[in-house]
Amino acid sequence: MLTLAPERAPRPAVVAQPDTIGFAEYLMGAHGRRAVVFLASSDPPRLPPAVAERAIVLRAERFASAAPPEGIDWADAVVVGSLESTSVARVATLVSALSAVAARGALIVLTTPHRIGSDAVFRDSLASVGLRPAFVGRTLADNFLRERSVALAVVDAPLAGLLAEPPAPPARRPLAVIATYNDADVIAQLAREHLASGIDLHFVDNWSVDGTYEILAELACAHGERVALERWPAGGPVEKYLWTELLDRKAEIGSAHPGRWIVHIDSDELWRSPWPELSLAEAFGVAERYGATAVGASMFTFVPTRDGFSAADEPLEFFTHFTYPPHDSYATLLRAWRQPETKIDLSSSGGHEALFAARSVFPYRFPLFHYPFRSEAQARRKLYRDRLPRFVAEECERGWHVHFTELGGDERFVSLPDLLHRYEPATFGSSHLLEIISDAVMRRRGGSLLL
Amino acid sequence: MTEDDRTAAGLLEWAVCEALLRLPPVLPPNGRTAEIPLMQLLVKLVRPRSYVQLGVAEGAAFVAACSAARAYQTETICFGIDDWPAEPDALRALLRECYPPARLLRGGTGEYARWFEDGSVDFVYLAHAAAVEGVGALEPWLPKLSAAAVVAVAGIRGGGGAARIWDELSRRYPTRLEPGVAAGLGVVIAGDEVPPALERVVWACLREPNYLALVGALGDQAAALLPERDRARANENVARILGELRAHADGELARLCERVMRSDYGEALTIRAMFRAFLRREPEAVEAEYWETLVSSGTPLHELVAGFDLLPEFRAVSDLRRLLTFQELHRALDAADRAAGAPAC
Numbered sequence: 051m052l053t054l055a056p057e058r059a060p061r062p063a064v065v066a067q068p069d070t071i072g073f074a075e076y077l078m079g080a081h082g083r084r085a086v087v088f089l090a091s092s093d094p095p096r097l098p099p100a101v102a103e104r105a106i107v108l109r110a111e112r113f114a115s116a117a118p119p120e121g122i123d124w125a126d127a128v129v130v131g132s133l134e135s136t137s138v139a140r141v142a143t144l145v146s147a148l149s150a151v152a153a154r155g156a157l158i159v160l161t162t163p164h165r166i167g168s169d170a171v172f173r174d175s176l177a178s179v180g181l182r183p184a185f186v187g188r189t190l191a192d193n194f195l196r197e198r199s200v201a202l203a204v205v206d207a208p209l210a211g212l213l214a215e216p217p218a219p220p221a222r223r224p225l226a227v228i229a230t231y232n233d234a235d236v237i238a239q240l241a242r243e244h245l246a247s248g249i250d251l252h253f254v255d256n257w258s259v260d261g262t263y264e265i266l267a268e269l270a271c272a273h274g275e276r277v278a279l280e281r282w283p284a285g286g287p288v289e290k291y292l293w294t295e296l297l298d299r300k301a302e303i304g305s306a307h308p309g310r311w312i313v314h315i316d317s318d319e320l321w322r323s324p325w326p327e328l329s330l331a332e333a334f335g336v337a338e339r340y341g342a343t344a345v346g347a348s349m350f351t352f353v354p355t356r357d358g359f360s361a362a363d364e365p366l367e368f369f370t371h372f373t374y375p376p377h378d379s380y381a382t383l384l385r386a387w388r389q390p391e392t393k394i395d396l397s398s399s400g401g402h403e404a405l406f407a408a409r410s411v412f413p414y415r416f417p418l419f420h421y422p423f424r425s426e427a428q429a430r431r432k433l434y435r436d437r438l439p440r441f442v443a444e445e446c447e448r449g450w451h452v453h454f455t456e457l458g459g460d461e462r463f464v465s466l467p468d469l470l471h472r473y474e475p476a477t478f479g480s481s482h483l484l485e486i487i488s489d490a491v492m493r494r495r496g497g498s499l500l501l
Numbered sequence: 502m503t504e505d506d507r508t509a510a511g512l513l514e515w516a517v518c519e520a521l522l523r524l525p526p527v528l529p530p531n532g533r534t535a536e537i538p539l540m541q542l543l544v545k546l547v548r549p550r551s552y553v554q555l556g557v558a559e560g561a562a563f564v565a566a567c568s569a570a571r572a573y574q575t576e577t578i579c580f581g582i583d584d585w586p587a588e589p590d591a592l593r594a595l596l597r598e599c600y601p602p603a604r605l606l607r608g609g610t611g612e613y614a615r616w617f618e619d620g621s622v623d624f625v626y627l628a629h630a631a632a633v634e635g636v637g638a639l640e641p642w643l644p645k646l647s648a649a650a651v652v653a654v655a656g657i658r659g660g661g662g663a664a665r666i667w668d669e670l671s672r673r674y675p676t677r678l679e680p681g682v683a684a685g686l687g688v689v690i691a692g693d694e695v696p697p698a699l700e701r702v703v704w705a706c707l708r709e710p711n712y713l714a715l716v717g718a719l720g721d722q723a724a725a726l727l728p729e730r731d732r733a734r735a736n737e738n739v740a741r742i743l744g745e746l747r748a749h750a751d752g753e754l755a756r757l758c759e760r761v762m763r764s765d766y767g768e769a770l771t772i773r774a775m776f777r778a779f780l781r782r783e784p785e786a787v788e789a790e791y792w793e794t795l796v797s798s799g800t801p802l803h804e805l806v807a808g809f810d811l812l813p814e815f816r817a818v819s820d821l822r823r824l825l826t827f828q829e830l831h832r833a834l835d836a837a838d839r840a841a842g843a844p845a846c
Contacts, residue, residue, distance in 0.1 A: 063580065064618050193578060194551050194621040195647065373574055462515045468698040469516065469573065497601030499578050
């Protein structure tokens with residue numbers, strides 16, 4: 051039997067707050083920052099090589115007790131710290147030092163392992179000493195038991211400043227461009243949610259045969275100029291599901307609205323604001339004032355745990371469990387953009403990403419709820435009648451529609467709740483903060499829980 | 502039984518069958534496969550946050566557990582511990598591709614236990630009891646089990662260490678399953694907070710022996726199917742890899758030829774330099790003779806190139822060796838360049 055040589059001895063398997071380092075790396079990429087500063091209270095953090103080569107590790111106590119070290123361009127840095135001390139005085143000193151570097155442009159990720167009653171308490175505590183967070187939520191305490199108990203704040207001073215202003219949507223209401231095909235059971239409910247969030251709607255119906263068009267026509271009547279409706283292709287129904295052409299049509303619709311926020315939404319999707327107190331339109335207003343011209347989304351796919359969903363049900367109430375994106379192709383969903391003067395490119399990426407010159411992506415993602423399969427009957431119709439036989443072969447060869455084509459043909463679409471994540475409306479935004487605003491899910495899939 | 506109960510039972514049945522019938526997309530060669538369906542089912546139902554396998558060997562069961570974690574999106578971190586005589590590099594490479602949140606730890610299982618915190622591990626699988634530390638292998642791990650933990654032991658019908666470990670586990674944890682898989686696979690529920698779906702399956706198995714027989718039969722099926730599938734796939738892979746190598750080798754050769762053609766310091770000299778280097782690496786005397794003759798004959802370059810095709814072995818298994826040789830040729834050319842005062846490519 052081999053004996054464990056000291057140099058081969060693994061580091062302890064448990065990693066505290068395992069998502070924090072990946073989030074810092076995400077922020078560096080999203081903000082284009084080149085350095086990451088870790089404030090270590092005890093042992094230096096374990097860092098993956100890509101982070102380690104750009105990392106500066108400082109002793110938290112020393113950082114707190116002296117003026118911020120010179121030689122660090124704080125406006126080019128993400129600072130990661132943890133309020134671990136139980137001494138109020140020490141915490142106050144550290145927070146004060148962090149305030150100083152925040153004033154010099156540092157972007158700060160701050161956690162505390164101590165039990166904090168609510169996010170509001172953490173937010174207010176930080177704000178009272180001059181650190182106003184843009185986001186507050188919870189992150190995993192460790193990589194084994196994964197209790198979502200560690201409070202985490204993102205201090206992005208310019209963004210927090212915008213959030214402190216009275217909420218305001220963009221000058222023109224954002225416009226969602228939505229392609230539909232036989233979505234009669236869900237389209238009205240999702241449309242109402244978007245309308246209530248301050249989003250106008252332009253539907254491109256692909257000649258539905260289940261009454262979707264008639265539902266949309268009623269919506270258009272009821273909401274006047276806020277809902278537009280067309281049938282596409284104009285020449286009449288076609289045999290194939292022309293996704294590339296549909297995406298081009300969507301981009302074309304957007305091109306008629308220079309300066310306006312356009313959101314490419316599928317008929318079974320619901321975009322939401324990452325800040326519960328702001329509507330979706332107001333959230334786009336924040337992104338715009340922050341200087342962004344595009345917004346990405348993190349997808350949460352809801353799965354029925356009982357059969358029988360119908361047009362009389364509200365998706366947000368009926369569906370109580372979700373999964374993370376089934377496929378890595380969902381790692382980037384950049385589907386909202388502020389329309390430039392020219393038409394953007396939506397079809398090259400299969401609709402996953404709006405491509406255009408001088409794009410400036412908002413560094414925090416918005417949550418996107420996805421309801422692809424809602425009941426056994428609807429799922430079978432959609433999959434085996436409306437999609438699989440209608441996909442264009444070339445698109446499948448390019449790897450598109452893989453979330454449909456990988457299904458084996460004997461699926462049950464209603465699932466046991468035990469096999470899914472439970473959706474708690476009141477706490478979801480906080481408990482899944484990093485899964486919403488960053489690429490935490492994909493990072494975990496890539497091994498980030500094992501540093 | 503109410504309608505809701507019937508629906509729940511139907512969903513559970515489907516969930517169980519789906520997991521038992523699923524085959525992992527890739528597996529390392531020569532592994533034991535009979536326990537794979539049950540391992541997949543357990544990963545699906547337990548949804549372990551952490552999985553520790555004691556004894557990995559070739560890694561079939563470990564890769565299957567990782568594949569199930571990926572398929573069912575359980576976000577499980579997987580640790581495989583074994584005292585391999587050499588670093589399991591090939592298995593590591595496979596895991597990097599199919600499941601990055603997995604680590605292989607080489608060494609004694611008992612020694613690694615101290616790196617895990619008490620109460621933290623959801624699933625321990627003692628897969629090769631005889632290969633690790635015998636009856637004491639599990640002892641250091643028992644305190645590590647979480648409130649939601651299950652423990653599985655392979656080979657419990659084979660006597661020896663695994664059987665003794667199973668006896669001990671059975672005494673400690675009365676809720677257990679013993680499906681008739683290969684040399685016996687025992688599963689105990691060690692925690693009191695295991696997922697309800699797992700509890701329901703366990704109780705169904707305890708009530709209905711046919712349930713357990715099904716698990717055993719599907720294990721046998723996997724054991725029969727998977728090696729066949731992997732053999733067929735390996736043949737396809739060999740053909741594909743050789744095709745890629747050949748294309749690569751041809752590309753390299755073309756690049757070399759182009760380089761020689763661009764040279765302005767004497768084609769013959771360069772070609773001789775190339776092939777001298779080539780011959781030094783070529784063990785087959787007949788090939789050496791062939792090339793020596795070819796080179797010394799002053800054969801034009803295009804014919805030399807065509808000469809590669811004359812040797813059938815170059816078109817098959819020696820393609821890889823050719824690639825290595827081409828690196829040598831490039832180095833020889835660099836030397837020739839330097840000697841001729843030309844800039845190196």
